[in-house]
Amino acid sequence: MTKAVAVIGIGQVESKPLTPDRDFRELIYTSAKKAYEDAGVAPDDVDALLTNEYDFYAGISIADEYTPDQVGCRLKFDNLVCNDGTIAFINAYMLILSGIADVVVVESHSKVATDVKNYPEVLLFALDPIYNRPLGGHPYYLAGMDMTRYICDAGATREQIAEVVVKNKGNALLNPSAGFGARLTVDDVICSRPAFWPINELDIAPLADYSAVVILASEDVARAVTDTPVWVIGVGHATDSSYPESWSWGEAIWVKNASKEAFTMAGIRDPKKQVNIVEVTEAFSYQEPQYLEAMGICKKGEAPSMVEEFYIGGRLPVNASGGCLGMGYAPQAAGLQRIVEVVQQLRQQAGRRQVDNAEVGVAVGSDSEIVKCGGVVVLAR
Amino acid sequence: MAQTYTPKLPRVLPRKKRVAVIGAGMTDFRSINPHTTRELVYEATRRAFDSCGLTPADVDAVVGASAPDAFDGIHMKGWNPVDAMGACGKPYIREFVGGGTGVGCVVTGWYYVASGLYDMVQVSAWEKMSPPVPHAQKLFQTIFEPILEWPLGPNLVWIFALEMNRYMHAHNLKKETIALSAVKNKRNALDHPHSQLGMKITVEDVLNSPVLAWPVQRLDISPSTDGAVTLILASEDVAKKFTDTPVWIDGVGMCIDSQYWMNRDLAFPYYVYLAAQQAYKMAGISNPLKDLDILEPYDPFDYKELHHLDGLLGKQGLAPRLLEEGELERDGKHPSCPSGGLQGVGNPIAAAGAMKVAELYWQLSNQAGKRQVDNAKVGVAQAWGDLMQVATVVVMRS
Numbered sequence: 001m002t003k004a005v006a007v008i009g010i011g012q013v014e015s016k017p018l019t020p021d022r023d024f025r026e027l028i029y030t031s032a033k034k035a036y037e038d039a040g041v042a043p044d045d046v047d048a049l050l051t052n053e054y055d056f057y058a059g060i061s062i063a064d065e066y067t068p069d070q071v072g073c074r075l076k077f078d079n080l081v082c083n084d085g086t087i088a089f090i091n092a093y094m095l096i097l098s099g100i101a102d103v104v105v106v107e108s109h110s111k112v113a114t115d116v117k118n119y120p121e122v123l124l125f126a127l128d129p130i131y132n133r134p135l136g137g138h139p140y141y142l143a144g145m146d147m148t149r150y151i152c153d154a155g156a157t158r159e160q161i162a163e164v165v166v167k168n169k170g171n172a173l174l175n176p177s178a179g180f181g182a183r184l185t186v187d188d189v190i191c192s193r194p195a196f197w198p199i200n201e202l203d204i205a206p207l208a209d210y211s212a213v214v215i216l217a218s219e220d221v222a223r224a225v226t227d228t229p230v231w232v233i234g235v236g237h238a239t240d241s242s243y244p245e246s247w248s249w250g251e252a253i254w255v256k257n258a259s260k261e262a263f264t265m266a267g268i269r270d271p272k273k274q275v276n277i278v279e280v281t282e283a284f285s286y287q288e289p290q291y292l293e294a295m296g297i298c299k300k301g302e303a304p305s306m307v308e309e310f311y312i313g314g315r316l317p318v319n320a321s322g323g324c325l326g327m328g329y330a331p332q333a334a335g336l337q338r339i340v341e342v343v344q345q346l347r348q349q350a351g352r353r354q355v356d357n358a359e360v361g362v363a364v365g366s367d368s369e370i371v372k373c374g375g376v377v378v379l380a381r
Numbered sequence: 382m383a384q385t386y387t388p389k390l391p392r393v394l395p396r397k398k399r400v401a402v403i404g405a406g407m408t409d410f411r412s413i414n415p416h417t418t419r420e421l422v423y424e425a426t427r428r429a430f431d432s433c434g435l436t437p438a439d440v441d442a443v444v445g446a447s448a449p450d451a452f453d454g455i456h457m458k459g460w461n462p463v464d465a466m467g468a469c470g471k472p473y474i475r476e477f478v479g480g481g482t483g484v485g486c487v488v489t490g491w492y493y494v495a496s497g498l499y500d501m502v503q504v505s506a507w508e509k510m511s512p513p514v515p516h517a518q519k520l521f522q523t524i525f526e527p528i529l530e531w532p533l534g535p536n537l538v539w540i541f542a543l544e545m546n547r548y549m550h551a552h553n554l555k556k557e558t559i560a561l562s563a564v565k566n567k568r569n570a571l572d573h574p575h576s577q578l579g580m581k582i583t584v585e586d587v588l589n590s591p592v593l594a595w596p597v598q599r600l601d602i603s604p605s606t607d608g609a610v611t612l613i614l615a616s617e618d619v620a621k622k623f624t625d626t627p628v629w630i631d632g633v634g635m636c637i638d639s640q641y642w643m644n645r646d647l648a649f650p651y652y653v654y655l656a657a658q659q660a661y662k663m664a665g666i667s668n669p670l671k672d673l674d675i676l677e678p679y680d681p682f683d684y685k686e687l688h689h690l691d692g693l694l695g696k697q698g699l700a701p702r703l704l705e706e707g708e709l710e711r712d713g714k715h716p717s718c719p720s721g722g723l724q725g726v727g728n729p730i731a732a733a734g735a736m737k738v739a740e741l742y743w744q745l746s747n748q749a750g751k752r753q754v755d756n757a758k759v760g761v762a763q764a765w766g767d768l769m770q771v772a773t774v775v776v777m778r779s
Contacts, residue, residue, distance in 0.1 A: 049637070056456045061449035061523040062479040065640045065767045075655055078637035078771065079489060082459050082475040091474065091489070098398070098495035100633070100663075125456035130417070235498075239473040242460045246469075257470055265498075371460055373473060 005096045006222035006229035007379065008103075009039025009215035010340045014177040015208040015328045017113055024058070024111040027211035028070040032107065035213040036072075040225050043072025046215075047101035052081050052088040052332050056122050057112050071105055071213065083237075084281070085212065085336030086365030086375035090235040092216050102218045109211035110330035119207065126371060132244060140204070140284075142244055142370045144196030147286040149250030151198065156289070156304035158198060162189035163307040164285040165202050168319050171312060172326025174353040180206055180328050189285075203285040205369075208328025212336040214343075230343045233360075234266030234378035247372060252287075255294035255364060258376040263296075266378040268360070271297050275378075277345050277361040278310075278318045279338035283329050283369030288318060291364055295376070317355045320345065335365020339377055346381045400494040401620035401627035402487075402777070404433030404613035405739040410577040410727030413511040414607035418453055422507045423465040425609035425732075429503070433613055433623060437467025440613070441499040445475040446486030446506040448730035448766075451520045453509040466505050466611075479524070479766025480681065481635075482506065483610075483734015484773035487762075488633040490614045491775070500619045507609035508729035517605045524768060526640070538602070542594035544647040544769065545684045549596065551648035552698040556596055560587035561704050562683035563600050566718050569711055570725020572751040577727035578604055587683075603681045606727035610735035612742070626746040632664030632776035642769045653692025653763065656772040660761070664776040669694050673776075675744055675760035676715060677737040680722040689763055690717060692772070716754050719744065734764030738775060745779035 011034030013027050022030075036042060049071060053063040060066070064080035067073070077100070081088050085108035092104040116122060120138040127133045151161065163186055172181030184202065192202040222229040238257035240247055259271075268274045278297065282288040288310075289303030297316065298306055310318035321327055321341035324334055342361035344350045359381050366374035406428025408414070408421050416424070430436055443466050445459045455461050459475020466473075476482060476489045483506050490504040510517040521537045548554070561584060570579030582600065590599035620627040634656035638645065645651075657669070666672045678693055680686035690700035690709075703709050709717040720726055720740035723733045741760040743749040763774045 048635075054457055055450040055523075059523075060527060061451055061520065062477070062767050064478060064637075065524065065770060066526075068637045069639050069641065073637070074639045075636060075652060077635045077659070078478065079476065079485065079635060080478050081489075082457065082477050087474050091492075094492050094496035094498060097497060098492040100492060100495075122456060125454060126460070128461065129453075129455060237472045237474070238470060239460070239463050239468055241469045242463045246464070253470060258472070261472070367460065368457060371457060373460060373463075 004219055005093050005216055005232045007214055007232065007343050008217045008222050008226045008229060009035040010343050011035030011038055012177060012212040012340050013210065015179045015210040015330055017179055017206060017208060017328065019114050019209040024109055025066055025070050027109050028067060028107060031211045031213040032071040035215050039215045041103060041215065046073055046076060046103045046105050048077035048095055048104045049073040050079055050088045050092040050104060051107040052083055052085055054082060054332055056125060057116060057331055059115060067107055071107055073105060077101060084365040084367045084374050085333050086339065086363060086377050087237050089214060089336065089339055089377055090237055090375050093232050093235055096216060096218050102221050104216045106214045106216065106336065108333040108336040110333045111209050112331055113207040113209045123370065126368065139370050140196045143284050144199050146249055147198055147284065150286050150290050153250045154301040154304055158190055159186050160304035160307060161286050162186045164288050165189045165325055167307060167311055168323040168325040171320055171353060172322025175322050178322040178327040179208055181322060181326055199284055205283045205324035205329035208330045210330035210333050210337060212333055212340050214336060214339060228347045230346045231380050232377065233380045234262035236261030237375035240372035252290050252294040254372050254374055255291045258374065259295040262376040262378050268378065271295060275316065275360050275362050276358040277320060277342060277355050278316060279321060279341050280319060280323065280364040281334040281338060281366045282323050282325060285325060288323065292318065312353055312355060320353045320355055329369065331368060335363065335375060338363035338365055342379050346379060398495045398497055399617040400491050400630045401615055401617065402612055402630065402742045403615050403620050403624045403627050404429045404435065405742045406432055407575055407610040407736060407739055408608050409575045410606045410608040410729060412577060412604055412606060418507060418509050419462045419465040421509065421607065421609040422462040422505055425611040426466055426505055429611035429613055435613060435623065440501050440503045442472040442493055442502050443468035444486050444490045444493065444502060444504045445473065446477065446482045446731045447475065448477065448479060448482055448508055449520060451523060452517055453512050466503065478771045478773065480730055481734065481764045481766030481771040481773040482731040484738060484762055484764035484775055485635060486735060487612065487738045487775050488635055488773055491630050491633050494614055494616050500616045502614045503611060504614060505609065505611045506731040506735035508732050509607050510605040510729060511607050538594045538597055540769065541682050542597045545596050547647045548684055548688055552701060554701050556588060557584055558701050558705055559684045559687065560584045562680065562686045563587050563724055565710060566680060566722040566724040569719055570721025573721045573726050576721050576725055577606055579721060579725050597682065601683045603723040603728035606729040608727060608729035608732045610732045610739055612735060612739060628742045628745045629778045630775055631778045632660035634659030634774040636772050638770045640768055640770060649697050650688060650692040650772065652770065653689055653765065653772040654695055656774045657693045660774040660776045666776060670715065673759050673761050674757040675719060675741060675754055676717040677720065677740055677760065677762040678717060679734065679763050679765045680718055680724055681728055683724060686718060686722065689765060693761060693763055711754060719752050719754050737762040741777045745777055
């Protein structure tokens with residue numbers, strides 16, 4: 001386990017179902033200001049900026065044009081990745097390792113809940129224009145098919161998957177940044193409106209507006225500016241095929257490959273024992289147990305029956321923040337949201353949802369709810 | 382020209398790991414290529430692997446690169462050709478900084494290797510600009526500020542006309558001088574086997590071509606293009622195992638300026654200057670004009686080649702003089718765009734910059750055929766993008 005790069009500052013605006021009063025640039029500015037205050041560094045100290053966005057969600061081509069002014073990174077090294085926030089984070093990590101930068105700002109935001117009026121149609125454009133898009137429909141049907149295969153392979157019951165929703169929405173009630181907390185029962189979930197069978201309405205993470213900024217620094221800088229650095233000890237990212245026809249249905253191969261890479265780097269042999277807190281991007285309830293199995297935290301088919309162990313106070317708290325079900329799904333920024341939560345937990349700043357003795361945490365981010373590509377980050381106190 | 386701001390130069394820390402380009406491949410650049418995005422990417426990738434005798438199994442991570450999603454109308458389009466790149470199951474990202482993407486993806490590939498996490502990285506850049514009808518130019522309206530600028534109906538020709546006017550005024554240039562760049566690059570492209578617009582033209586042809594937005598005329602502009610380029614990058618110890626002629630990426634630089642382009646002096650691209658200085662510092666280059674044997678500045682418009690050269694060479698108004706004296710010709714003292722550049726070879730946005738890096742690779746490893754510049758040892762490639770805002774630079778050495 002090497003301690004070469006640390007998170008020194010985090011800033012976020014609370015996730016909300018609607019933010020008509022603020023432009024996306026104002027969201028970025030707000031979280032950047034919080035992150036700089038948290039880190040105790042000024043924009044002048046920053047060497048590089050890493051940001052991520054998708055054109056079609058921004059409604060603007062090349063939306064990274066608008067980031068440098070808001071985060072004070074004008075005339076600095078800048079790169080944009082069109083992937084999840086975790087992958088932007090991993091790129092920032094590599095920039096520091098390569099020796100080109102000492103302090104890097106990672107920015108990620110979502111304004112889809114307010115700005116995108118035809119989300120399903122936009123998402124449909126992610127599918128291949130010749131083979132898949134002409135089938136039409138709301139692309140979430142792909143998740144319905146994936147869940148069917150997953151619960152079939154795992155021998156899981158519908159109730160077990162619904163328990164994930166109960167847990168995450170309940171956790172979100174303890175999180176002041178979460179916009180979708182609720183006290184539910186398993187029956188509430190199972191009896192909610194059918195959406196993409198076997199996915200019900202409450203199994204889907206609602207879209208949210210959100211923004212986060214995370215500041216990373218090399219070891220020397222981190223030790224100089226903060227007493228509570230959170231070290232990046234492992235990173236990994238991977239993709240699956242872009243043809244749904246070739247997917248490994250029911251299984252998250254990309255999480256498997258990415259977490260293997262990250263855990264190897266972090267020197268973690270048995271994640272079940274060595275990891276204290278997990279945050280995954282679950283746009284749908286079934287994805288949480290699916291990813292946990294892919295990460296090797298549970299054996300194949302076991303995760304759905306272990307949900308009670310994943311509550312705050314359980315053996316391994318998963319999505320103590322409320323996850324995407326509780327905080328809302330912020331496309332592109334969901335991964336950075338997970339990282340922000342892990343950092344808060346490791347710094348013992350998570351308030352009422354604080355997990356005891358959290359030493360090592362893992363964040364998993366996915367490029368999109370139907371895109372099988374993403375990153376895994378392992379952080380340690 | 383007084384700059385209104387003097388920010389500090391980017392800091393450069395010692396380089397940890399040397400990175401080489403060991404293979405390159407590209408498709409033909411054409412205004413309409415009937416192949417799909419996936420097929421274009423596959424073709425370029427196949428050629429790159431064949432050029433160095435490797436297979437996708439040897440690659441540890443893949444960097445994809447493509448400009449606005451609107452061109453081929455695919456949301457998150459970086460994900461579409463992952464199968465064609467052989468990236469399934471591997472670390473994959475799509476890098477994207479507007480027009481700067483082509484060189485930016487090589488910078489990204491560089492830090493993937495230089496970080497020590499990956500030994501061999503494949504960089505694939507592609508663009509398919511033919512689907513929008515009648516022309517891709519209209520889509521550039523969507524890069525502008527949605528409240529203040531978009532309602533004016535701007536496009537790239539529009540803002541380039543502003544910048545070109547400013548550049549010509551600042552250095553008292555005639556269009557005759559600037560047109561020499563179009564003549565030179567289109568002629569150079571005749572020797573490029575994949576070029577789209579290689580041709581013999583004269584300064585008069587440029588001056589007599591239709592005016593689009595004064596002073597921009599038809600032959601001042603590069604075309605819209607379908608095309609793809611793939612490069613294979615490797616760390617020092619791995620590169621030496623697979624090739625005898627690695628070309629080293631010794632310096633990289635990226636810089637972004639403010640989005641408020643209306644508030645800047647457009648006569649000098651200060652962001653290009655800063656990105657270049659970062660790359661030179663890393664590569665140990667103190668006098669770019671003397672130390673660089675080949676220049677590949679980004680030339681989507683003829684004046685842009687000169688504008689960017691000013692930034693790369695760090696001297697305002699120097700490039701037009703070099704051009705007039707014939708020093709930027711392929712057999713001149715400072716060959717610029719020996720490939721034919723974007724004006725000659727074509728301008729598939731993201732792939733255009735990568736084509737420039739591929740050209741440096743071919744030139745510096747003596748594989749450039751008819752385009753070969755004698756005794757070329759060090760070269761620089763640069764791309765530019767966003768709202769006249771981003772510069773990406775690599776310095777390569779044989």
